[in-house]
Ligand SMILES: [Zn+2]
């Protein structure tokens with residue numbers, strides 16, 4: 001449990017909440033760690049529920065044996081102008097799992113069943129967990145990038161390692177940008193089908209049609225624009241980013257677009273979880289016991305992760 005920003009999580013026994021109407025109680029089988037969890041702990045995302053159970057990439061099992069995934073989108077109002085126009089990801093009153101609602105760094109979770117996704121057969125619990133945020137945000141960001149063939153990925157972590165597989169399946173060419181000198185990340189990107197991997201301050205051998213910036217580093221936005229050709233789209237995939245430095249208008253000229261991607265809709269989830277077994281997506285995961293949650297967060301902070309870390313109660 002998180003009791004205050006910028007403090008370590010504490011292991012505690014808390015009473016199990018009984019599910020209300022429309023809710024389901026799930027025994028947590030796995031919960032992947034997301035950089036957003038770190039932004040909550042660090043106080044960069046304001047006003048979380050406190051005390052709070054983190055975690056929004058939850059694979060749980062219901063009493064009847066069904067495996068359900070619980071994502072970040074935990075509840076929406078269904079009435080606001082965003083909800084009624086197919087943009088529930090932007091709902092004014094949305095509640096987020098592991099932020100406004102208790103999440104999956106726990107043995108049990110209670111979730112609104114309307115926002116849960118059935119986990120496809122063929123994905124074990126560990127494999128499936130990172131699809132629920134890293135996969136979903138990556139997928140939505142890829143859709144917002146347009147149809148272009150040459151895709152740049154800035155930051156080759158949990159989301160990029162999944163979206164690279166979707167992009168390759170769609171016949172796109174992937175160019176990966178990692179921290180200068182991070183040979184391990186570059187090699188990982190090549191293993192997953194990137195035809196080029198280099199430092200984030202380098203230019204790729206060809207100009208890009210679109211790019212997704214997953215690293216929470218504002219300076220990568222002008223860097224990505226510089227690498228992107230006319231009409232290209234740069235999508236910012238994170239919920240928090242350091243300030244974007246000013247840049248010459250020339251980098252935006254030529255109908256280049258900069259946009260963010262926020263949250264997910266249930267439709268994104270249905271699409272990705274239908275596509276995932278067809279590709280099939282293979283997530284790279286390392287499991288840690290739930291009690292190691294603080295250590296897992298520190299490793300995400302350091303970038304000391306290949307793919308995703310998954311907590312197992
Ligand atoms: Zn709404």
Ligand SMILES: [Zn+2]
Pocket residue numbers: 034035036037056072133134
């Ligand atoms: Zn997340």
